[in-house]
Amino acid sequence: MPTTHAYAAMNAKDPLKPFQIERREPGVHDVEIDIHFCGVCHSDIHQARNEWGQSTFPLVPGHEIAGKVSRVGSGVTKFKVGDSVGVGCFVDSCRHCDMCQENLQQYCSNQISFTYNSTEKDGKTPTFGGYSTKIVVDENYVLHIPASLPLDKAAPLLCAGITTYSPLRHWKIKKGDKVAVVGLGGLGHMAVKLAAAMGAEVSVLSTSENKKADALRLGASHFINTKDPKVFKQYANHFDFMINTASGNIQIDHYLNLLKYDSTMVVLGVPEEPYQLGAFPLIGNRRHIAGSHIGGIKETQEMLDFCATHNIACDIELIPINKINEAYERTIKGDVRYRFVIDMSSLKNS
DSSP: OOEEEEEEBSSSSSOOEEEEEEOOOOOTTEEEEEEEEEEOOHHHHHHHTTTTSOOOSSBOOOOOEEEEEEEEOTTOOSOOTTOEEEEOSEEEEOSOSHHHHTTOGGGOSSOEEESSSSBOTTSSSBOOOSSBSEEEEEGGGOEEOOTTSOHHHHGGGGTHHHHHHHHHHHTTOOTTOEEEEEOOSHHHHHHHHHHHHTTOEEEEEESOGGGHHHHHHHTOSEEEETTSTTHHHHTTTOEEEEEEOOOSOOOHHHHHTTEEEEEEEEEOOOOSSOOOOOSHHHHTTTOEEEEOOOOOHHHHHHHHHHHHHTTOOOOEEEEEGGGHHHHHHHHHHTOSSSEEEEETHHHHTO
16 A cells, blocks of 8 residues: 655644555545645644544544546546546545435435545545545545646635535525625635625625725625624614624624524534524524535535636635644634645655
């Protein structure tokens, strides 16, 4: 089995460090990928530090993977050597349940193999993620990255992009809809770009006044500073749809009151403490609160093609692998505009 250079968390407390992993030889339907870039998601930090309580070590994070095909199995029909490809948050699923049959593999009822901190379908072999130089994935779980998308800026689309695209499509956002985006970080900045490209009138709701210029540059029509309590009266019953990307604790009742009758807030951010939610903001105008995961393979490919058509990519800060621990600390502080991406050539050369 080929040895691959990687960076890993050996436990929940120590910094990530160089590590060697073994990748399988490509099987009949496998694609081997030389990883060029890997995005840094906040969930990488949660899992590397076992903040969700389900981490298995050693752990190689990374599920925003972009690179080039280096080898293909004898039965592969969807890819060829040299293709620009991506791998997102999962690398397999049961393929047989109702969810998988509906191209909703992210909600697989039986077994989903996440890109890292998970197992292959045998339930035993650990999966290791994109903080590495190579990965081998079944062709059915690999995405084509259109040629017009730069690989480094496309990498975070495999998580931040699809996580925001999927609810916008599911709730059928259309031209003229008034869409509110709560928080302007890795997810929020993609929600703004995508909703604006769909023709929505986008408002960013943020407590950081210094992000106003960015919000407007990214495609928002309005910036609303929610530190001012008056805005919750001014914009009551105003929005058709709301994407909540906030990872901090917010007074969710106040935000729900900004929605029109029969409208929905979709929660994407994961705060440390559970929301305190009263019944009246829901009952009063038959409002809805919902959640959304990533997307299935079909929808993720659709998202990549949409981004290529509309010239959308992530705003990134490119870093070498030896800056990953510093990047984690900066991510926690919100000190990135708006996604760190690791240049994996720095690992090959280290």
